[in-house]
Amino acid sequence: MSEKKIIAVVGATGAQGGGVARAILEDGQSSFRVRAITRNPASDNAQALASLGAEVVQADLDDQASLEEAFSGAHGVFGITNFWEHFSVEKEKAQARNIAQAAKVAGVNHVVWSTLEDTRNWVPLEDDRMPTLHGAFKVPHFDGKGESNAFFAEAGVPTTNLLTSFYWENLIYFGMGPQRGEDGRLTFNLPMGDRKLPGIAVEDIGRAAYGIFKQGEEFVGKTVGIAGQHLSGAEMAEALSAAFGEPVQYNAVPFDVYRGLGFDGADDLGNMFQFNHDFEDYFRGARPTDQTRALNPKLGGFSEWLAANKHRIPVDPA
Ligand SMILES: NC(=O)c1ccc[n+]([C@@H]2O[C@H](COP(=O)([O-])OP(=O)(O)OC[C@H]3O[C@@H](n4cnc5c(N)ncnc54)[C@H](OP(=O)(O)O)[C@@H]3O)[C@@H](O)[C@H]2O)c1
Numbered sequence: 001m002s003e004k005k006i007i008a009v010v011g012a013t014g015a016q017g018g019g020v021a022r023a024i025l026e027d028g029q030s031s032f033r034v035r036a037i038t039r040n041p042a043s044d045n046a047q048a049l050a051s052l053g054a055e056v057v058q059a060d061l062d063d064q065a066s067l068e069e070a071f072s073g074a075h076g077v078f079g080i081t082n083f084w085e086h087f088s089v090e091k092e093k094a095q096a097r098n099i100a101q102a103a104k105v106a107g108v109n110h111v112v113w114s115t116l117e118d119t120r121n122w123v124p125l126e127d128d129r130m131p132t133l134h135g136a137f138k139v140p141h142f143d144g145k146g147e148s149n150a151f152f153a154e155a156g157v158p159t160t161n162l163l164t165s166f167y168w169e170n171l172i173y174f175g176m177g178p179q180r181g182e183d184g185r186l187t188f189n190l191p192m193g194d195r196k197l198p199g200i201a202v203e204d205i206g207r208a209a210y211g212i213f214k215q216g217e218e219f220v221g222k223t224v225g226i227a228g229q230h231l232s233g234a235e236m237a238e239a240l241s242a243a244f245g246e247p248v249q250y251n252a253v254p255f256d257v258y259r260g261l262g263f264d265g266a267d268d269l270g271n272m273f274q275f276n277h278d279f280e281d282y283f284r285g286a287r288p289t290d291q292t293r294a295l296n297p298k299l300g301g302f303s304e305w306l307a308a309n310k311h312r313i314p315v316d317p318a
Pocket of ligand 1: 011040060
């Protein structure tokens with residue numbers, strides 16, 4: 001058998017990259033092997049990947065030279081930046097540029113870049129339907145990623161831009177699960193009005209990205225959007241009711257109320273939900289579930305995800 005090609009996975013110890021790494025490692029027939037990139041090879045997550053058979057290497061997104069070394073000899077690179085670690089668009093852009101430049105220097109054949117829309121192409125800064133943030137953005141954690149697509153194009157690296165969707169894991173880790181009120185009832189708060197939000201299990205993002213690497217050439221130069229299911233807040237509440245065995249009421253939080261919630265990034269997320277809502281046709285159209293299933297035949301819906309994960313959603317007892 002010919003030697004397996006290396007996929008260097010940025011963010012391998014995290015949600016998306018971890019999914020990519022595990023998708024490859026779990027496929028005994030894969031023609032790829034995993035090089036997991038982390039700042040800390042001694043971490044539990046890094047060691048868990050090593051025990052599954054990944055090569056673990058140290059590199060830092062702030063250090064292009066370290067990425068060049070980590071990408072050396074790799075066929076593919078899964079690239080991701082973590083806005084929520086620093087809340088800086090400039091830093092996110094600099095890190096994306098480092099990935100693109102390092103991939104060019106290393107002669108990588110295929111980068112799958114986990115990006116999002118530059119929402120200013122739909123909502124220019126002078127459009128006052130939503131506030132401009134930090135003087136230059138509408139949805140900072142989207143806009144910087146979208147702007148960064150140009151770094152890959154300019155570097156001339158064969159790239160697929162991957163548009164991901166709302167992780168259902170946000171109900172576990174981002175405090176977005178149902179809340180129990182004073183009256184003892186559960187409410188699912190989401191600023192989506194009556195529109196549908198494309199969502200996905202993070203593990204399915206990884207499997208879809210693996211599908212893109214497997215089909216290679218076909219997806220170079222393309223933008224691919226993925227989702228497991230498109231659901232309204234009311235439909236998500238219905239699925240949550242069934243999963244928890246008690247009624248969960250959907251509360252369509254007004255965008256301004258959400259932006260004012262006071263936690264770091266509330267304004268960014270409030271604008272994001274408004275973008276998803278106001279441009280529902282575009283946003284859903286860019287994330288077709290049938291295409292996602294073609295890339296990832298194991299793709300699941302929200303109810304399946306809940307069946308496997310409801311015990312991980314923190315909910316106060318009745
Ligand atoms: N939550 C959602 O619904 C959603 C949906 C779409 C897109 N996103 C985007 O997803 C991104 C976060 O991805 P995730 O959820 O997979 O993150 P995560 O689970 O928090 O993990 C972050 C990963 O990034 C790595 N990392 C961060 N800074 C690094 C650096 N300087 N050098 C090297 N590696 C670095 C970390 O590696 P080490 O710590 O091991 O070094 C870790 O593996 C965000 O930018 C967010 O906007 C989120």
